[in-house]
Amino acid sequence: MARPWRIARNVVLGLIALVAAIWLILFITKGRFLKHPFERFVGGQTHRPVRIDGDFQLYFAPLKIKLLAERMTIANPAWATKPYLFQADKLDTMIAPLSLLFGKRRLYWLDLEKGAVDLEWNAAHTTNSWTFSEAKGGKPLDFPRIDIATVRGTTVRYKDPRMRLLADLAIEDIRSTNARIGKAVGVSGTGMIRDTPFRVTAQLLAPDATVNRGRNELTLRAWAAHNVIDVAGTLPSIADIENVPLQTRAQGRNLSELLGIIGVALPNTRTYRLHAQLVKNGDAYRFTHLAGTFGNSDVAGQLTITNGERLKLDSTIATKSLDIIDAAPFLGYNPDIVAAKGTVAAAAATGAAPQRLFPDAALPIETMRRFDADLKWTIGVVKSRNVPVSNVDLTLALDHGRLALSPLTWAMARGNVSSDFIFDTRQRPSADSYDIRLSPTPMGRLLAGYGVAEAGTTGTIKGRIQLAGRGDTIHDSLSTAHGRIAFVMPHGQLWTRNVQLAELDLGTFVQKMFEDKLKKPVEVNCGLVGFTVRNGVAAADPILIDTTKNVIVGRGGFSFKTEAVDLAFRADGKKFSLFSGQSPVGVQGYFSQPKLNVLSGALLGRAGAGLGLALVATPVAGILAFVDIGDAKSAACGPVLAGASASAQRTTKGKPRDDVGHGTTATAEDGKKSAGERKSQKKKFLGIF
Numbered sequence: 001m002a003r004p005w006r007i008a009r010n011v012v013l014g015l016i017a018l019v020a021a022i023w024l025i026l027f028i029t030k031g032r033f034l035k036h037p038f039e040r041f042v043g044g045q046t047h048r049p050v051r052i053d054g055d056f057q058l059y060f061a062p063l064k065i066k067l068l069a070e071r072m073t074i075a076n077p078a079w080a081t082k083p084y085l086f087q088a089d090k091l092d093t094m095i096a097p098l099s100l101l102f103g104k105r106r107l108y109w110l111d112l113e114k115g116a117v118d119l120e121w122n123a124a125h126t127t128n129s130w131t132f133s134e135a136k137g138g139k140p141l142d143f144p145r146i147d148i149a150t151v152r153g154t155t156v157r158y159k160d161p162r163m164r165l166l167a168d169l170a171i172e173d174i175r176s177t178n179a180r181i182g183k184a185v186g187v188s189g190t191g192m193i194r195d196t197p198f199r200v201t202a203q204l205l206a207p208d209a210t211v212n213r214g215r216n217e218l219t220l221r222a223w224a225a226h227n228v229i230d231v232a233g234t235l236p237s238i239a240d241i242e243n244v245p246l247q248t249r250a251q252g253r254n255l256s257e258l259l260g261i262i263g264v265a266l267p268n269t270r271t272y273r274l275h276a277q278l279v280k281n282g283d284a285y286r287f288t289h290l291a292g293t294f295g296n297s298d299v300a301g302q303l304t305i306t307n308g309e310r311l312k313l314d315s316t317i318a319t320k321s322l323d324i325i326d327a328a329p330f331l332g333y334n335p336d337i338v339a340a341k342g343t344v345a346a347a348a349a350t351g352a353a354p355q356r357l358f359p360d361a362a363l364p365i366e367t368m369r370r371f372d373a374d375l376k377w378t379i380g381v382v383k384s385r386n387v388p389v390s391n392v393d394l395t396l397a398l399d400h401g402r403l404a405l406s407p408l409t410w411a412m413a414r415g416n417v418s419s420d421f422i423f424d425t426r427q428r429p430s431a432d433s434y435d436i437r438l439s440p441t442p443m444g445r446l447l448a449g450y451g452v453a454e455a456g457t458t459g460t461i462k463g464r465i466q467l468a469g470r471g472d473t474i475h476d477s478l479s480t481a482h483g484r485i486a487f488v489m490p491h492g493q494l495w496t497r498n499v500q501l502a503e504l505d506l507g508t509f510v511q512k513m514f515e516d517k518l519k520k521p522v523e524v525n526c527g528l529v530g531f532t533v534r535n536g537v538a539a540a541d542p543i544l545i546d547t548t549k550n551v552i553v554g555r556g557g558f559s560f561k562t563e564a565v566d567l568a569f570r571a572d573g574k575k576f577s578l579f580s581g582q583s584p585v586g587v588q589g590y591f592s593q594p595k596l597n598v599l600s601g602a603l604l605g606r607a608g609a610g611l612g613l614a615l616v617a618t619p620v621a622g623i624l625a626f627v628d629i630g631d632a633k634s635a636a637c638g639p640v641l642a643g644a645s646a647s648a649q650r651t652t653k654g655k656p657r658d659d660v661g662h663g664t665t666a667t668a669e670d671g672k673k674s675a676g677e678r679k680s681q682k683k684k685f686l687g688i689f
Contacts, residue, residue: 030068031058042074046132048085049075064108065095076129080120081159085129088115109148120159156187162283162307167191167200196261198224225261227252231278242280248287249275255294256329263311265367267329270295270336276303283308290317295326295335296383311371319377322392324384332361332474344592355590356563358475365425365472369401379410388412401425415441415460423477429470432477436465438487443494459492459524464643467533478560479536486643489527489545523548526637532645536560540567542646542660546635549573553659556587563591572659633657 035056043050054070074086092111120129154171169189187202202220220231233246251273252258256266274292278285287303301317328338333346343357350359379392391411397404406420419436444457469481527545531538536559543554556567567587589595633651640649646660 029059032056034058046074048077048132051075054090060097061094063097065097066093067095068092076118076120077122079122080118080129082118082120082157084116084118086115086117089113091115107147107149110150112149112151112154114153115151116155116157118157118159120157121161123161125160125162164194165191166193169200193224194261194263196225198222225252225257226254227258227261229258242282244279246278247275248278249273262305262307263367263370264313264373265364265371267332268334269329270326274299296323297321297326313371313373313375315373315375315377317375317377319379320381322379322382324382327382332359352475353562355592356475357591358473358478358560358563360473360475362472363403363423363425363430365401365430368398368403368425371398372400373398382410412438412441415439415462425472427470430472430477431468431470433468434465434478434481434483438463440490443489443492457492457494457521459489459494461487461489463487463529469536475560481533481536481560483533484531485533485538486528486530488641488643489524489529490641491526491637492524493521494524526635526640527552528640528643529554530643530645531557533560540646540660542649542657543567543569544635544640544646544649544657544660546637546640551633551635551659558591565589565591565594633659 032055035052038056038058039050039052050073052069052072054072055068056070057066057068059066069091070089072086072088072091073084076082076085090111090113094108096106096108118129122128150173151171152173156167156169156171158167158169159165167189168191169187172186185204187204188200190197190199192198200220200222202218204218217234218232222229222231228251230249231246233244250258251271253271255269255272255274258272259266272292272294274290276287276290278287280286283306285305285307287305290302291298291300293299298320299317300319301315303313303315303317306312306314325335325339328335328343328346332350333343334349337346337349344355347356347359348354350361352358352360373396375394375396377392377394377396379394380390382389382392389410389412391409393407393409394405395407397406402425403423404421406422407418408421409416409418411417416439417436418439420433421435422431422433424431438461440460440462442457443459443461463486465483465485467478467481467483467485469477469479471477471480525546525548529543529545530541532541533539537557538560539557540554543552545552550571550573552569552571554567554569556565558565558567565587569587587594633653633655635657636650636652636654638650642648646657649657649660651657
C-alpha cells in the first residue's frame with residue numbers, strides 16, 4: 001500500500017510544482033507570450049476575430065487573474081454595419097477566477113479607457129451583435145459585477161433597423177469603489193429615428209445596481225421634431241426593456257409631428273401634452289392609461305403600436321369635450337389659422353381660391369399606404385357656437401391606403417346623424433364617397449344659431465347626402481361628385497324672421513323691419529329641399545315647401561367647384577292677398593359669404609310699374625301691381641315626404657307640377673339625362689323617406 005501512496009503523493013507534488021512553475025513563469029513574463037493563444041481562444045469562443053495591437057498581460061497576481069489588453073478589438077458579425085463590437089485603447093482588470101466557472105462573473109477592479117461598443121440588430125431582428133451564438137431573438141446585454149471601476153471616454157452606438165433607430169451615446173466618466181459608484185451616471189448623445197434627428201440625455205439613477213446586474217433606474221429626455229419626450233422606469237438590466245412598465249410623457253406644438261417620426265399620418269393639432277404607461281412586448285408597444293390635452297380638448301384611452309412587417313396602430317380614445325377649432329385639422333384646416341382668422345383664411349392657406357371654404361389640403365397618400373390603423377373614438381360634447389353636437393362615435397379603419405370612417409355618428413339638436421366616409425387611395429385619383437343621414441331633428445334647436453326661434457318652432461327636418469367623386473382633396477372629390485341631396489320637412493311650425501322673406505308678403509315684411517318680430521309662426525304642411533349633383537354641380541330638384549298661405553318653390557343651384565351659390569325662391573299665395581311681391585328672393589354669393597337679395601330686380605320692376613300706374617291713374621291703381629290673385633296649387637305631400645325628384649311632384653289633385661324642376665342649373669343638365677335616368681329619379685330617394 002505504501003508504494004501507491006508514494007506514487008499519488010509524487011503526482012500531486014508534481015502537479016503543484018507544475019502549477020507553481022507556470023504561475024512563476026506567468027508572473028515573471030506577465031503572460032505576454034499568451035497574446036496570440038488568447039486571441040485564438042477568445043475568438044473561437046465568440047466566433048469573432050479578436051485582436052490586440054498593444055501590450056498584453058495575463059497572469060495570476062497572486063490568486064486573481066490579471067488581464068491587460070491595449071488597443072483591443074472584438075469584431076462584429078459580417079452583417080453588422082460597423083467592423084467592431086468592442087474596441088478600447090486600454091482594458092485593465094482583475095478577475096475572480098472562480099466566477100468564470102460558476103457563471104456570475106466578478107471583476108475586482110476595471111480600468112477602461114476610450115472604450116467603444118457597437119450594439120446592432122440584424123435586418124430580420126432575429127439576433128444581435130452582442131449574442132455570440134445563433135440564438136433566435138438574441139440575448140439581453142449582460143454585465144459582470146465590478147467592485148472598483150474607472151471608466152473614461154466610453155461611447156455606445158445602438159442600431160435597430162426595424163425601428164429605423166440609430167443612436168450615438170457618450171457615457172460620463174465613472175469611478176466606483178467597493179462596487180459602488182455613489183452618484184447618477186449621465187448619458188448624452190444624438191441619433192436618427194425614421195429619418196428624424198434627435199438629441200437625448202439620460203441618467204442611470206442607481207448605477208451600482210446596474211453594474212452589479214441588478215435593477216436599473218433610468219430617466220431619459222429626448223428632443224425630436226419640436227417634441228419633448230420623457231421616459232422613466234426601472235429596467236431589470238441596462239438593455240432589457242421587455243415587459244417593463246415605463247412612465248412616458250410627451251409635449252409639443254403638434255401631435256402629428258410626434259407620430260410623423262414613426263411614419264404615421266395624423267391631422268395637425270394645436271399644442272399638446274400627453275402622458276401614458278408604456279410596455280414593450282415583442283414588436284408591440286402598448287401605451288395604457290393615456291391622458292392629456294390637445295388645444296382646448298381632452299383625450300384619454302390606450303394605443304398599441306405594432307412594429308412588425310407592417311406598422312399597425314390600434315387605439316381606443318375618449319374625449320369629454322372637443323373644441324370645434326381642434327376638429328378643424330380633420331378637414332384639412334390649420335387650427336391656429338381658424339382660431340385667429342377664420343375658416344376662409346385657413347382654406348386659403350392650403351391653396352384654395354379666394355372665398356372658398358373647402359381646403360385644398362391633399363391626403364398624405366404615400367404615408368397612408370405605409371401603415372394600417374384601427375381607431376375607436378368617442379366624444380361627449382363638441383363645443384360650437386351654432387350647431388349643438390354631442391355623443392360622437394367614430395370608427396376608423398385604414399388598410400393599405402383605404403381609409404374608412406364608418407360608421408361615424410353623432411347627436412345634433414335632439415336628432416341623430418349617421419354617416420360613412422370612404423377615401424380609397426389605392427385608386428388614382430382617390431375614389432371618395434360621402435353618405436350622411438340626418439334623422440328627424442327639431443329645426444328650432446338645429447337652426448337656433450341662425451335666427452330661428454326655438455320656442456314656438458315644432459317643425460322637424462330629416463335628410464340624406466350621398467355623393468361620390470374622385471380626388472385627393474375634399475375640394476377635388478366634391479368638384480367631380482355625382483349624387484343626391486335631399487332634406488324633408490314634415491308638418492310643423494317654424495317661427496323666424498328670415499323665412500318670411502321668402503314668402504315676401506309686404507305687409508308682414510314691413511312689420512318685421514320695424515317691430516323685429518312676427519305675430520304668427522309659419523305653418524309648414526310639408527317641404528323638400530332637394531338637389532341632384534352631377535360633376536360637382538348641384539341643381540334644385542326640387543325645392544318645394546307647402547305652407548298654409550303659400551307654395552314656396554326654388555330654382556338654381558350651387559357648385560362645389562367654385563362654391564358659388566345662385567338660388568331664387570318664390571312664394572305663390574294660395575289666397576287673394578294685397579301687398580304680395582310675387583318676386584323671387586335671391587340667395588347668391590359663395591358658401592363662405594351668401595347674400596340674401598330681398599329686393600330683386602323683378603320686384604323693383606314691379607315697384608316701377610306700380611309707380612307708373614299711380615302717376616297715370618290713381619294711387620289706388622298702383623296697389624294692383626302687388627296683388628296676388630291666390631292661384632298657387634297646394635302640394636301633394638306624398639312625393640315631397642318621399643324625397644322624390646321634381647318630375648314626380650304633384651298637386652293635391654294629382655296633376656304634375658309645372659313650377660318645379662326647371663332651375664337655371666338644372667335646365668342644361670336635364671337635357672342630357674337619358675330616359676332611364678329620368679325614370680329612376682321618380683323613385684323614392686335611397687329608401688329612407
